[in-house]
Amino acid sequence: MLTPVNALSQLGQRTSEPPISWLMKEALQRPGLISLAAGFTDNPSLPVRETRAIVEGLLRGAQGQPPLQYGTTAGDAHLRQLTSARLAHLDDRPAQAAAYAPERLLITHGSQQLLYILSEILFDPGDLVLVEDPSYFVYLGIMQSHDIHGRGIRMEADGIDLAHLEATLNQLEQAGELPRLKALYLVSYHSNPAGITTNAAKKAAALKLLRRYEKVAGHPIYLIEDAAYRELRFAGEDTPSALSMDRRADRVVYTSTFSKPFATGVRVGFGLLPEPLLAAALRVKGNHDFGTANFLQQILTQALANGSYETQVAKLRRRYARKAMAMTQACAAHFPDAVQWANPTGGLYVWARLPAKVRSGLKSALFEAALRHKVLYVPGSLCYCDDTTRRKPNRELRLSYGNASLQEIEEGIARLGRALKKVL
Amino acid sequence: MLTPVNALSQLGQRTSEPPISWLMKEALQRPGLISLAAGFTDNPSLPVRETRAIVEGLLRGAQGQPPLQYGTTAGDAHLRQLTSARLAHLDDRPAQAAAYAPERLLITHGSQQLLYILSEILFDPGDLVLVEDPSYFVYLGIMQSHDIHGRGIRMEADGIDLAHLEATLNQLEQAGELPRLKALYLVSYHSNPAGITTNAAKKAAALKLLRRYEKVAGHPIYLIEDAAYRELRFAGEDTPSALSMDRRADRVVYTSTFSKPFATGVRVGFGLLPEPLLAAALRVKGNHDFGTANFLQQILTQALANGSYETQVAKLRRRYARKAMAMTQACAAHFPDAVQWANPTGGLYVWARLPAKVRSGLKSALFEAALRHKVLYVPGSLCYCDDTTRRKPNRELRLSYGNASLQEIEEGIARLGRALKKVL
Numbered sequence: 001m002l003t004p005v006n007a008l009s010q011l012g013q014r015t016s017e018p019p020i021s022w023l024m025k026e027a028l029q030r031p032g033l034i035s036l037a038a039g040f041t042d043n044p045s046l047p048v049r050e051t052r053a054i055v056e057g058l059l060r061g062a063q064g065q066p067p068l069q070y071g072t073t074a075g076d077a078h079l080r081q082l083t084s085a086r087l088a089h090l091d092d093r094p095a096q097a098a099a100y101a102p103e104r105l106l107i108t109h110g111s112q113q114l115l116y117i118l119s120e121i122l123f124d125p126g127d128l129v130l131v132e133d134p135s136y137f138v139y140l141g142i143m144q145s146h147d148i149h150g151r152g153i154r155m156e157a158d159g160i161d162l163a164h165l166e167a168t169l170n171q172l173e174q175a176g177e178l179p180r181l182k183a184l185y186l187v188s189y190h191s192n193p194a195g196i197t198t199n200a201a202k203k204a205a206a207l208k209l210l211r212r213y214e215k216v217a218g219h220p221i222y223l224i225e226d227a228a229y230r231e232l233r234f235a236g237e238d239t240p241s242a243l244s245m246d247r248r249a250d251r252v253v254y255t256s257t258f259s260k261p262f263a264t265g266v267r268v269g270f271g272l273l274p275e276p277l278l279a280a281a282l283r284v285k286g287n288h289d290f291g292t293a294n295f296l297q298q299i300l301t302q303a304l305a306n307g308s309y310e311t312q313v314a315k316l317r318r319r320y321a322r323k324a325m326a327m328t329q330a331c332a333a334h335f336p337d338a339v340q341w342a343n344p345t346g347g348l349y350v351w352a353r354l355p356a357k358v359r360s361g362l363k364s365a366l367f368e369a370a371l372r373h374k375v376l377y378v379p380g381s382l383c384y385c386d387d388t389t390r391r392k393p394n395r396e397l398r399l400s401y402g403n404a405s406l407q408e409i410e411e412g413i414a415r416l417g418r419a420l421k422k423v424l
Numbered sequence: 425m426l427t428p429v430n431a432l433s434q435l436g437q438r439t440s441e442p443p444i445s446w447l448m449k450e451a452l453q454r455p456g457l458i459s460l461a462a463g464f465t466d467n468p469s470l471p472v473r474e475t476r477a478i479v480e481g482l483l484r485g486a487q488g489q490p491p492l493q494y495g496t497t498a499g500d501a502h503l504r505q506l507t508s509a510r511l512a513h514l515d516d517r518p519a520q521a522a523a524y525a526p527e528r529l530l531i532t533h534g535s536q537q538l539l540y541i542l543s544e545i546l547f548d549p550g551d552l553v554l555v556e557d558p559s560y561f562v563y564l565g566i567m568q569s570h571d572i573h574g575r576g577i578r579m580e581a582d583g584i585d586l587a588h589l590e591a592t593l594n595q596l597e598q599a600g601e602l603p604r605l606k607a608l609y610l611v612s613y614h615s616n617p618a619g620i621t622t623n624a625a626k627k628a629a630a631l632k633l634l635r636r637y638e639k640v641a642g643h644p645i646y647l648i649e650d651a652a653y654r655e656l657r658f659a660g661e662d663t664p665s666a667l668s669m670d671r672r673a674d675r676v677v678y679t680s681t682f683s684k685p686f687a688t689g690v691r692v693g694f695g696l697l698p699e700p701l702l703a704a705a706l707r708v709k710g711n712h713d714f715g716t717a718n719f720l721q722q723i724l725t726q727a728l729a730n731g732s733y734e735t736q737v738a739k740l741r742r743r744y745a746r747k748a749m750a751m752t753q754a755c756a757a758h759f760p761d762a763v764q765w766a767n768p769t770g771g772l773y774v775w776a777r778l779p780a781k782v783r784s785g786l787k788s789a790l791f792e793a794a795l796r797h798k799v800l801y802v803p804g805s806l807c808y809c810d811d812t813t814r815r816k817p818n819r820e821l822r823l824s825y826g827n828a829s830l831q832e833i834e835e836g837i838a839r840l841g842r843a844l845k846k847v848l
Contacts, residue, residue: 005642005643006643006644006700007546007606007607007641007643007644007645007646008545008546008700008701008704009544009545009546009547009548009551010548011544011545011548011708012544012545012546012701012704012708013704015545015704015707015708015711016707017703017707018707018710018711021497021710024496040493040494041493041494043489043490043493044486044489046488046489046492046493047492048483048484048485048488048489048492049483049488051479051483051492052479052480052483052484052488055475055476055479055480055483056476056479056480059472059473059475059476059479060472060476061472062468064470064472064473064476065467065468065470065472066467066689067689068470068471068472068475068687068688068689068690069464069465069467069470069687069688069689070464070465070688070689071689072448073445109533109712109713109716109717110713110714112711112712112713112714113712113713116711116712116713120433120435120436121432121433121435121436121439122431122432122433122436123433124433124434124435127433138710138711138714141710141711142711145707145708145711182431183431217431218429219429219430219431220430220431221431222431263492263493263719264492264493264494264718265490265491265492265493265494265495265717265718265719265722266492266717266719267713267716267717267718276430276432277432277436279441280432280436280437280439283439283440283441283442283569284435284436284439284569286442286445286562286565287439287442287536287540287562287565287566287569288533288536288537288540288712289533289534289536289537289540289691290534290536290562292533292691293533293689293690293691293717293720294688294689294691295687295689295690295720296717296719296720298689
């Protein structure tokens, strides 16, 4: 009666374990190991007192019932309105501008859920997305699961390499593959993993470029702007979002989150979507969970309305500025001269590059030496999509200062420095 | 430059708007309308004070940080352990029994998310699932979206009609369709919409029957037991779950939720899954959101640990018993004799049947009369899957006493009685 073949769908069989799970298990199993790998945020600065005060205010008598009841699929109307207004303000646009209309906004269980739903509604197996080289590895995991193919676009210090974007679009046109191309995915602020912010002119140019190829594609090619780290800027000026350049409000999908700038345990993300993506996303969201947990939404609504969200963002910026500086100073003190990195201006990561021919991957001598020295990093190769038109770079390291304490940052980088000196 | 064809995937194009959205919009747009349609729960009994006390206990100093930080993809270890132990206790099984191992348990954003993920990992477009006639309409929505085909199994007062299940399996075998059959989906406790509880002997027999057809199917055929309403029992004894009959712990998927018995705004559901479904579900869950909001999980953990969850369940049972009785008494007082219904023993719904040839659908005279009388119900036909081998029944009504007050229940049923008398 044994039935050897399993009943899994193609997606069920295809979806592989994310390499980061392995890294996290490794971290748990080795006592004394310092993890600079996880994307967790800073613990001591979490808004414990502020959240308690908000909940005390929310949960009083009969007025405390609605936050504990179901909400709507799109999300709380007040939260959507506050979010839209805040975004228009960040972009220095009038709150009534069409692109920022609260009706275009969908609240999700972290922005991750929105990226997932977007992948479901845009891509059939074999379809194409352009991603940054390197890009956010959980997004790459979604691509793998849904059999979405990727082409990596080279990056410069101020964002995407427009010449390479155009060359790639040309190649796809030549190869007759444009009808399968649905979107360009940019982590446009203090990117995970490389810490790069795409400047405004490049966003506008990318939008224009994509539009030029739509006629051959036969459908819109969307710009998905993942602004998850926008609020965590601690140097320089804010950059306008691509929403502000999307004149007919019909090509840009903007996704972001309140989780990282407020509290990651309170998962509330959001996105602004053009039609027909919005209608499709709402329907799929209804099937996922008919709406994000209302209690979490009410907490965020209060935090935005009473100013504690802004206070928390300001606090986090100072905090991460200090932690980023601790990390780069430690890198300068402990890393061999041949290792390169840029000072982050926001976000949670330092992206370091080894000299040519020295590898950083899971099976490299460096990774093994790092484990022996009890320090963990994310190998850069995990952040590159499968793109057969180029070799996957394998000499970079993502180092997170998000969760580690100042002392762990200093000690972790010192250990990594010793491992690097062994290998170089 | 107009590009008329949209870029949506097949799923994006296929997924239709749930009819319940239309019903909810209708309810919002008609002031004075009494909705007996929504699946919302009772407002006045929500655990406002209890949740506030739990949060006050959780969010204190440095120990308040972990609840506001990310958790793990599978969910909080303590919550999983408490949930498993509780379930084993309900089933009168030893806590160490393999089927109840906490390692088999996945915490999700409501049990809805688990049903969604299961659909992703089990079914390719065109695959088959057997569902109850009638079944949970949001599950039918997931099926529609993923192009999962359904066959409806007839129901009796004590659950699924085993003879019809066997006849359907035989038909599928004859037609060579068994390889596409992946599961039987049962809402086995106080079902939505019909209020039916499947008895233990029928669950065991169904499991045995499914196993008999696996050889021809070429793979396992799972029993998905959706126990969302199990805790809301207010008459009779509890029934053991199918988990307790799954000797090798390899064929039953058990899904349930803490949302309805505690607070729907605090979305925490869960499921116990056999391998290889568990591994696949965990990977897909990682891509959805890398774990359910930790803050909500910590609230439920505390509620289970300090007894306030049990107290809340006991309170809700008394409350819904009273509301159910108010509704059935009102039905007896106001409905024409030809209308039939059974007294619920749990859950949130009264399922009423009209005489032959009187229709209840969205375009029926009754539905229009009900709207004119300012009362809303869910037409029964929305609760039947698309199954071309039978006509879709269209003379039933789902009436919810979940959210309506006692006064609204009495008044809503009186109005519906007047509408019924107009039409009959």
